[in-house]
Structures are given as structure tokens and as C-alpha cells.
Amino acid sequence: MDMPVIGVEDWLNVWERSARVDIAQSTIASLTFEELQALDGEGGATLRDAIAAEKLNYGWIEGSPAFKEQVASLYTTDIAPNRILQTNGCTGANLNALMAVVRPGDHVIAEWPTYAPLYEIPRALGAEVEYWQIHEELGWHPDIEELERLIRPNTRLICINNASNPIGTVLSAEEIKAIVEIASSVGAYVLSDEVYLPLEDTDDFVSVIDVYDRGIVTNSVSKTYSLPAARIGWVIANDEISQTIRILRDYTMISGGAINDCLATYVLAHRDRVLARNSAIMQKNRAIVEQWVAQQPRVHWTVPKGVSTSYVRFDLPNNLDDETFCLDLLHKRGVLLVPGSRFELPCGARLGYCARSEVLEKGLTLLGEALSELD
Template sequence: MEFDVIGVEDWLNVHERDAAWDIAQSTIASLTPDELRELDGRDGAELIERLAREPQSYGWIEGSPAFKAEVQTLYEHEIDPRRILQTNGCTGANLNALLAVVRPGDHVIAEWPTYAPLYEIPRALGADVEHWTVRRELGWLPDIDELERLVRRDTRLICINNAANPTGAVMDADMLGRIAQIAASVGAYVLCDEVYLPLDEQVGYRSMADIYDRAIVTDSVSKTYSVPGARIGWVIADDEVSGAIRTLRDYTMISGGVANDALATYVLAHRDAVLARNRALVLSNRATVQSWIDGQPRVSWVAPRGVSTSYIELDIPVDDETFCLRLLEEYGVLLVPGSRFGLPCGARLGYCARPDVLREGLRRLGEALADFDR
């Protein structure tokens, strides 16, 4: 079993610490300790008091009851807490879910290109993976009719990323319903990575967990909730898959740790405040980027639907990796080249950075692009 390098992670691992102006990330401006303390209105006493009384043991192996109770409130339907398993971020949720479901020779359909583990892990596990390709003319969504042609009687799993990394495209409830119908016609599971929550309230978004009984949903507090440092995610699945993941977790993580569980629970308990802060930041920043793009002859995008990540297309005479390296070296600005995702010439723009960082990063990016016209 061999795993390919994840292009975006390899790029960030090498370059992110060299950037003065990081506008590549997809986490909404990570919360500082001071901002976290403000959430409960008591200078963080709620979190501090909980940590003070908790022994630093392994803690609750599957996630504390308080954590699971907060996760339950994120969904429309009541979910048995035994079907909610805490993981090491959404990365760990996806890994454990795929290890639990995919067998050598299985037919897997995966949205492509998007977050690479959703198709690379099944391939490494020996599955027959077919790509369900996203299309620029469809707003970076795949064609639902193509999924009907791809599905087979022996299809085991359909993998999607909603909202999508890096494009910020969102499959609405109607499209998710069609996917569920197609999957149900052959008894396939649908794994939906939901780590990016659309914050534009005009988007008709629902979780796949509320649409399909064979859904496997993964999520975390890293992106939308702005605390990737907690390294806490979760996976929700039916009893059979949850049982398999429960065994795998003993091999891959055991527990998330008492402090991390407490932090994630605290953030989810105050998610209304976090989401209000993040919604205002994302929507304001999106307007900033749109205004900047309107004045840039070499840049275009399909505006993201209130999702923290986006994709800009670049009309430049060099490949995007060469350009992004020069941008970093000469201007101190970090983007992720589109080639790292298998997308056309362009870059992931993490417009969810703090506004001052975004504005300066865009200014410098504009200067780098203007060099082509001098």
C-alpha cells in the first residue's frame, strides 16, 4: 500500500513559514487565546474551570458526553451518540472512515479534483477509483448526470467534499438529494467531508447526515470554527461503519486528549458567537477580493458561496507554481498553486485571513501580476 504526496500539504509544509503575508490558508482567521476567553462572557472561566477539575488522563476515548452533545446539535435529526466518534481532526475522520469502508477491488467514485485523500486513500487501499470531475462552467460543481453514468451495481462508496476545497463550491440540498438517490439505487455509502460550512445564509445547505441513512459525515473545529490547534474532529456513520471505526481508532489515535476535548466542546458550545464573527469576516473579505478582482485583468474567479476557501484563475505566461514561488520569494505572499490540486492555472486564495493581511497580500499580488505588463 503506497500513498502519494498530498500536493497542497507538501507545498504548505515547505513554504508556509516563509510567508510574511499568508493568504493561502483555508482556516478562518484562527482564534487567539484572548478571543477564546471572550466567548463565554466570563473571561474564559467556563473553560478554565473545566480544565482545572479534569485529570490529565486519556479522558473519554470516543469523545466526552459533553462533546458529543454539542456535535448532535449541529444536525437536524437526532443522532445516537454512539455513532459520533471523535477523531484527530477531519483528516483523521476521513482516514478512519475510508479504512473502515473501502476494500481491495471495491468500486469508488470520488469527486475530483478536491481534497486529495478522498480519492488517494481509496486508491492506495486497492479500490477501483473513478473520478467525478468538477466543471468550471458549472461553478466548479460536477455534473449529476455524469454520476448516474458512473455508478455501478458494485459501487461501494461515493466521496464528496461539500463545501469544496479549494474552490468553495457548494452542493445544495437538491443536489445532495440526487446523490443520495443514486447511491441508494445500488446500496452505496456516501462519504461527505463537511469541514467547510457555507456562511452565506442564501445557500441552500444541508448536511448529508440529514439526507441519507448511509451517509458517512466528517467534520472538525479546524476550519469553520477557527481552532485547528485543537486537532479535534468527528465522524458520523451507521452502526456497522461506526463499529469498524471504533476498532480502527485504537490503532490510529486512542483519544483526542482531555484538554483538546474541552477546548473543542467549549468552542462548539459558543458556536453562535464564533460563527457570527466568522460570517462577518468572510463576507466582508469576499467583497474585498471581488473589488480587487474587478480591477485585475489577469485574474478571475467563481465567487465562493460564503466558504472560507476560494480558487482564482490566472492569465499569466508562466505556470502557476513558478509564479507562486516568485510571489513568495519577491513579495512575501503565500498562495497554493492550482497545479497542486490538478486545477487550471491559478491558485487557492484563502480569503479568510485577517482583513489587514488579506488587503496587503492582495496589493502585493497585484504588483507581482503587473510585472507581466511592464
């Protein structure tokens, strides 16, 4: 299997430990262990008791019943536990789901540009991948009419990223239902990576698993729930695809581990507190960035729709590309961004604006200094 590097991951693998000011990540300010313990109102007693009672073995292979119950409660439809399978983050969820669905020679339509595994894995599995492009003039949304033109009788799968990484745009419930209608006309599956849950305008967000029997959803506790350390995600599909994923998991991960399952279950059980915390961080930090952007003639920001990932466009001199600029920013000022070129996007960068506020403010100040030197 010939796999290209994932641009954003390759960049972070090389450079993130060199940063003094990291405003590149797409997690909402990761919880400290102290914050984690405070969620239950008992100083973490329920978490400590749960961990203390665990045998340090593989744990529940597919995820504990308590974990599956918490995941099922995130959706509006009744989802049987056997359709919920624990994975190694959303990355593992996408890998297992795509391996379960895609066959050599299949026609796959993938939203583009976005997180590369959603189109590179199907291509590596032997599918013919066509891009369903997002358009800046449409607010970085795709055009439903273009999807209608791309769909074929033999289309096996449509891949979407809702919300978009790194843009931060969210497909509306109307758009999701239109995608489902087009997919159902040929019996195609729809895989929706939903790791970035919007924290506002939630009435206009719908999970594909709640509206389509051939919907497949992937998610994790890493981004919206601020617990990437647990490395726990999940995939939900119909019975047939879930059974195939169940087999594949034995090849790719076995289990998520007893302690990690405890951590993920605990966070999901107390998600109201986590989401309240994170909504406050998101709103405060978004206002900080909007105020900063208003003072930056070389910056345009597509304001994210209540999710933790975002994208800024740079007006750089013709002889300067975004990767060179971001490297210079890192080496001279210690500030980490991910160049837009690592997502196949125009000149700009992923801005992790949901870092801790003091980190964001320092990073923006230094970024502004670097941009001003271009004038």
C-alpha cells in the same frame, strides 16, 4: 501501502513558515486565546474551570459526552452518541472512515479535483477509483447525469467534498438528494467531507447524514470554527461502520486528549458567537477581494458561497506555470498562496481570503504588483 504526497500539504509543509503574508490557508482567521476566552461572556472562566477540573490523562477515548452532545446538535436528525466518534481533525476522520468502508477491488466514485485524500486513500486501499469531475462551465459543480453514468451495481462508495476545497462551491440540497438517490439505487455509501460549513444560504445546505442511512459525514473545529490548534474532528456513520471505525481508532489515535476535547466542546457550545464573528470576516473580506479582482485583468475569481476557501484563476504567460509564479511571489514579496496545480486544477491558486483583513489587503496589494509586472 503506496501513498503519494498530498500536493497542498506538501507545499504548505515546505513553505508556510517562510511567508510574511499568508493568504493561502483555508481556516477563517484562527481565534487568539484572548478571543477564545471572551466567547463565554465571563472572561473565559467556564473554559478555565473545565480545564482545571481535568485529569491530564487520555481523556474520553471516543470524545466526552459533552462533546458528543454539541456535535449532535449540529444536525437535524437524532444521532445516537455511539455513532459520533472524535478524531484527529477532519483528516483523521476521513482516514478512519475510508479505512472502515473501502475494500480491495471495490468501485469508488470520487468528486475530482478536490482534496486529494478523498480519492488517493481509496486507491491506496485497493479500490478502483473513478473521477466524478467538477466543471468550470457549471460553476465548478459536477454533473448529476455523469454520476448516473458512472454508478455500477458494485459501487461501494461515493466521496464528495461539500463545500469544495479549494473552490468554495457548495452542493445544493437538491444536488445532495440526487446523489443520495443514485447511491441508494445500488446500496452505496456516501462520504461527505463537510469541514467547510457555509455561513450563508444555509436553507439550501443539507448534511448527508440527515438524509441518508448510508451517509458518512466528517468535520472538525479547524475551519469554520477557527480552532485548528485543537486538532479535533469527528466522524458520524451508521452503527455498523461506526463500530469498525471504533476499532480502527485504537490503531490510529486512541483519543484526542482531555484538553483538546475541552477546547472543542467550549467552541461548539459558543458557536453562535464564533459564527457571527466569522460571517462578518467572510463578508468583509469577500467584498475586498471582489473589488480587487475587478481591477485585475489577469485574474478570475469563482466567488465562494459563504465558506472560507476560494480559488483564483490566473492568466499567466505561456512560459510561466502557477507553481513557478507562486514561488517567485513568495521569495520576492513574502506572500504565500497554494498553486492550483497542487489540487490538479488549472493555472491559479487557492486564496485564503478569510485571513485577518489587514493581512488579506497587504497580500492582495503585493499579488497585484507581481501580476502587473507580467504585462
